[in-house]
Amino acid sequence: MSRASANGIPPAEPWKRHVSPDPKTTPTVYTFFEKATSTWQYIVVDPNTSDAVVVDPVLDYDPNSGTISTDTADGLVSFIEHNNLRITRILETHAHADHLTAAQYLKKQLDGDIPVCIGQRITMVQKTFAPKYGLEAESLKNAFDVYFKDDEEFNLGCLSCHVLHLPGHTPDHVGYVIGKAVFTGDSIFNPDVGSARADFPGGDAEKLYQSMQRLLALPEDYRLYVGHDYPQNRDQMCFATVADQRLKNKHVKEGTTPSDFIEFRRQRDAVLGAPRLLHPSLQVNIRAGRLPPPDEQGRIFLRIPVRVDLHL
Numbered sequence: 001m002s003r004a005s006a007n008g009i010p011p012a013e014p015w016k017r018h019v020s021p022d023p024k025t026t027p028t029v030y031t032f033f034e035k036a037t038s039t040w041q042y043i044v045v046d047p048n049t050s051d052a053v054v055v056d057p058v059l060d061y062d063p064n065s066g067t068i069s070t071d072t073a074d075g076l077v078s079f080i081e082h083n084n085l086r087i088t089r090i091l092e093t094h095a096h097a098d099h100l101t102a103a104q105y106l107k108k109q110l111d112g113d114i115p116v117c118i119g120q121r122i123t124m125v126q127k128t129f130a131p132k133y134g135l136e137a138e139s140l141k142n143a144f145d146v147y148f149k150d151d152e153e154f155n156l157g158c159l160s161c162h163v164l165h166l167p168g169h170t171p172d173h174v175g176y177v178i179g180k181a182v183f184t185g186d187s188i189f190n191p192d193v194g195s196a197r198a199d200f201p202g203g204d205a206e207k208l209y210q211s212m213q214r215l216l217a218l219p220e221d222y223r224l225y226v227g228h229d230y231p232q233n234r235d236q237m238c239f240a241t242v243a244d245q246r247l248k249n250k251h252v253k254e255g256t257t258p259s260d261f262i263e264f265r266r267q268r269d270a271v272l273g274a275p276r277l278l279h280p281s282l283q284v285n286i287r288a289g290r291l292p293p294p295d296e297q298g299r300i301f302l303r304i305p306v307r308v309d310l311h312l
């Protein structure tokens, strides 16, 4: 009996199953939309071998009750076991500020000591945020198993994968080019959503513009699978092709100048509030999905920094 069936969670139902039209060049991509945080999670499979990676899995967190649960992640585990996939890596695109990663939970649930991977500049993000939450930077050393260098290559079964550094939304942000499928995280959104904010620490609208250009310079039939979708008056979508993005991205289509984009982002970001799950997300995600250690009574606490000018 698998652990997933022990948890009683049936296999997650993919929103779409993008079966590879050509196993030499293209993975099969199963797409799972996590509605509470509008996050796309992906299971990317080499059809030749059934080797697979998981991209940006979500750990459920209810901020009102302070409850962390694993229904979403258990659905993925169950799907993986049901389809006899061999997960070789768990890939994070960046330190998310709007949801908790289930990377560590998946690693524990699945056999094989699967490496949790992220871009090498996660160490910058850890250095920025550790002091904000009273964490020792030293305690975050080696939190991840793999720190990808820019343009590093690795294999997914018979398919080659390429790590693209895509800074701007966050400094550590990377995308993963796996055959003709690109997992962009938050470096681009679907054409009618446009782009992500660039005002987090280490964010930079000019760099985001350049990262988007890098994606738009890929071959036009490549599919850009996004990290989130925020549909209005349509169903959620997980990808647009490079050709579609070049033509229709509402923030950076062909002809948009860097200064147009930077000015747009400056104005837009100035009126955005902090993400709802900012503090829990960062504290867990810079630990690669681990929770803070429990106290003597077994209680786990996350910290919420408070801004106040009063002395009370």
Ligand SMILES: [Fe+2]
Pocket (backbone or CB within 6 Å): 094, 095, 096, 097, 098, 169, 186
């Ligand atoms: Fe993000």
